[in-house]
Amino acid sequence: MFDFPQLSAFRGGNGKVRVIGHRGAREIMPENTIEGFEFTLSLGVKALEFDVLLTADQVPVITHNHRVSAAATRNPDGQWLQGIEPKVATLSLAQLQELDVGGLDGRTRYGQKFSDQAFLNGVRVPSLTALLELVTKTAYLDVFLMLELKSDPLIKEKTHEYNQLVSAVVALLREYDVSDRTVLHSFDWDMLKECRRQAPDIPTSYLSQASIHEADHDEDTPDLVHLKFIRKKDSLPKAIAEAGGQLWCPHFSDVTSDLVDEAHAIGLLVSTWTVNKRNDILSMISAGVDGIVTDHPGRVQRCLLERGLHW
Amino acid sequence: MFDFPQLSAFRGGNGKVRVIGHRGAREIMPENTIEGFEFTLSLGVKALEFDVLLTADQVPVITHNHRVSAAATRNPDGQWLQGIEPKVATLSLAQLQELDVGGLDGRTRYGQKFSDQAFLNGVRVPSLTALLELVTKTAYLDVFLMLELKSDPLIKEKTHEYNQLVSAVVALLREYDVSDRTVLHSFDWDMLKECRRQAPDIPTSYLSQASIHEADHDEDTPDLVHLKFIRKKDSLPKAIAEAGGQLWCPHFSDVTSDLVDEAHAIGLLVSTWTVNKRNDILSMISAGVDGIVTDHPGRVQRCLLERGLHW
Structure with a gap:
């Protein structure tokens, strides 16, 4: 058995609820960018959630969707991406980093959903390496990572996909010596099995969503995965413990204090x-969760302080 | 006549409306702090508005109220300031900087008004020098300052007060060679007269508020000054031009496209x-103002982009 020192950073209680910056701080800054992560850390947030995919040249990069999102991406000439969104897996790191992901297109539903998010220029999809360089600076040695591995639902033969992504990610975590500051996180529970096989010393975090939400329709994961969870809605904790996981990460609408x-x-x-909303934040605090993954970490911190809690 | 090069940074038109960060970005970060100014500049905002007072040892510092605000200030032991709020003018810089101004007390009306503002620890009231050090870094040589001089309404004999504050501020602007990046800004039009006497090469910016607003009651300036303006509501531009000013800075509720x-x-x-609110921002854009002073610069930038404008 491993003692998983990083779990202490994700454990609530004793007056604390952990604040985890979702893709940085998506309500304020462009998601999954170094600029957003730096802002989030400047708030005293000690855990970052973010998404990892592989480029065509097998470089782990930090971005959410399997296809480059036109609503958040401009070409080198400054125009919004046109036509079919390319798959990240078909672009080299260099090709991907020609694109600017510093702002949202306000004409899109996703852009309207995050209408307060800053609009920056010259922002690139970061490599995982770039984030690891940041969190191994002296000022950030107390920062923890909730690293989400994205599995492509259109790929049928998963063994090779899992092996490639997990081995590329774990190699970097070892290289930067941050294995004991990381949890590996996924909607794809088979991916997490591969994580445990390759890195049994790193805890695994099981995402679930048992109900579907209109608001999530611009994301490419939940629609495709929720069917896996809907039938086990009331037995998720047990299933995760049996699978060997250490964290359960349910959508907040599925959380009850009993669960x-x-x-x-x-x-x-x-x-x-x-x-993200004050009422939801306060109700999750009341339900007794250990941690809150949020697009607005400052708002969650303020809600915690109002309840006499810290993070 | 001076040609006031800094006015180009405050002039709209040609597809631009200028975004001016109010005390930095008060909806997101603690107001009038280096942390808040750095965040604001990270958004690509090119103009900062902030407030200057003198300490007991005659150091220009950046803070809004004449009395240290209990709603935003903790003692060195981490407790909210108790009892009578001390006047900034009675504290030395060292005494003032023992206090932590990194967060708002959520039990207060002011704290509730800015319920999303981040809560930081170990944040100090900055000296004007600290901000000038920041904006004279290579990355920020294109940043402009809207420097508000606060006049204490309880002081009857103004000549000495004006002379002291203006000369201390102007000396620093000269020392850091930022006179041509600054506008001097005040509700106290006599203060601005003294500014022109001491520094005729720096443009003056005339604040006004002709109507009173419930929402402003936690601030210590508008209540006390609005009486000066209410009677000249419809002749303010003319009065400012006659006084020798270059900018008019009305409260948004007083703005019409005719004015x-x-x-x-x-x-x-x-x-x-x-x-700060989307509807108000859009209506100010429609009214044709040159610049928008805002607590949420990212939101204003997004509104401008939606209208095909820039900043």
Whole structure:
């Protein structure tokens, strides 16, 4: 058995609820960018959530969708991406980094959903290496990573895909000596099995979403994965513990204090996503979760302080 | 006559409306702090508005109220300031900088008004020097300052007060060679007269508020000054031009496109404060102002982009 020192950073209680910056701080800054991560860390947030995919040249990069999102991407000439969105897996790192992901197109539904997000120029999809360079600076040695591995639902033969992504990611975590500051996080529970096989010393974090939400329709994951979870809605903590996971990460609409208690009773930590509205934040605090994954970390911190809590 | 090169940074038109960060970005970060100014500049905002007072040892510092605000200030032991709020003018810089101004007390009306503002620890009231050190870094040589001089309404004999504050501020602007990147800004039009006497090469910016707003009651200036303006509500541009000013800075509820046109026709620039809600931002863009002073610069930038404008 491993003692997983990083779990202490994701454990609530004793007056604390952990604040985890979702893709940085998506309500304020462009998601999954170094600029957004630096802002999030400047707030005293100690855990970052972000998404990792491989480029065509097998470089782990930090971006959410399998296809480059036109709503968030401009060509080198400054125009919004036109036509079919290319798959990240078909672009080299150099090709991907020709694109500017510093701002959202306000004409799109996604752009309107995050209408306060800053609009920057010259922002690139970061490599995982770039983030690891940041969090291994002296000022950020107390920062923890909730690293989400994205699995492509259109790929049928998963073994090779899992092996490639997990081995590329784990190699970098070893190289930068941050294995003990990372949890590996996914909607794809088979991906997490491969994580445990390759890196049994790194805890695994199981995402779930048992109900579907209109608001998520611009994201490319939840629609495709929720069917896996809907039938086990009331037995998720047990299933995760049996699978060997350490964290359960349910959508906040699926959280009840009974389920949180059940998860705690069998040794799981609970971090809920993606909680942005004051009322939802306060209700998740009341439900007793360990951590809150949020697009607006400053708002969550203020809600915690109002309840006499810290992060 | 001076040609006031800095006015180009406050002039709208040609597809631009200028975004001016109010005390930095008060909806996101603690107001009038280096941390807040750095965040604001990271958004590509090129003009900062902030407030200057003198300490007991005659050091220009950046803070809004004449009395240290208990709602935003913690003692060195981390407790909210208790009892009578001390006047900034009675504290030395060293005494003032023992206090932490990194967060708002959520139990107060002011804290509730800015419920999304980040809560940081170990943040100090900056000296004007600290900000001038920041904006004279290579990356920020294109940044402009809207420097508000606060006049204490409880001081009857103004000559000495004006002379002291203006000479201390102007000496620093000269020392850092930023006179041609600064406009001097005040509700106290006599203060601005003293500015022109001491520094005729620096443009002056005339604040006004002709109507009173419930929302401003936690601030210590507008209540006390609005009486000066209410009677000249419809003749403010003319009065400012006659007084020798270059900018008119009305509260947004006093702005009409007719008044903006009138101001432009007599050579004034118009920057309006403090515009935070989407609808108000869009209506100020429609009214044709040159600049928008805002607590949420990212939101204003997004509104401008939606209208095909830039900043």
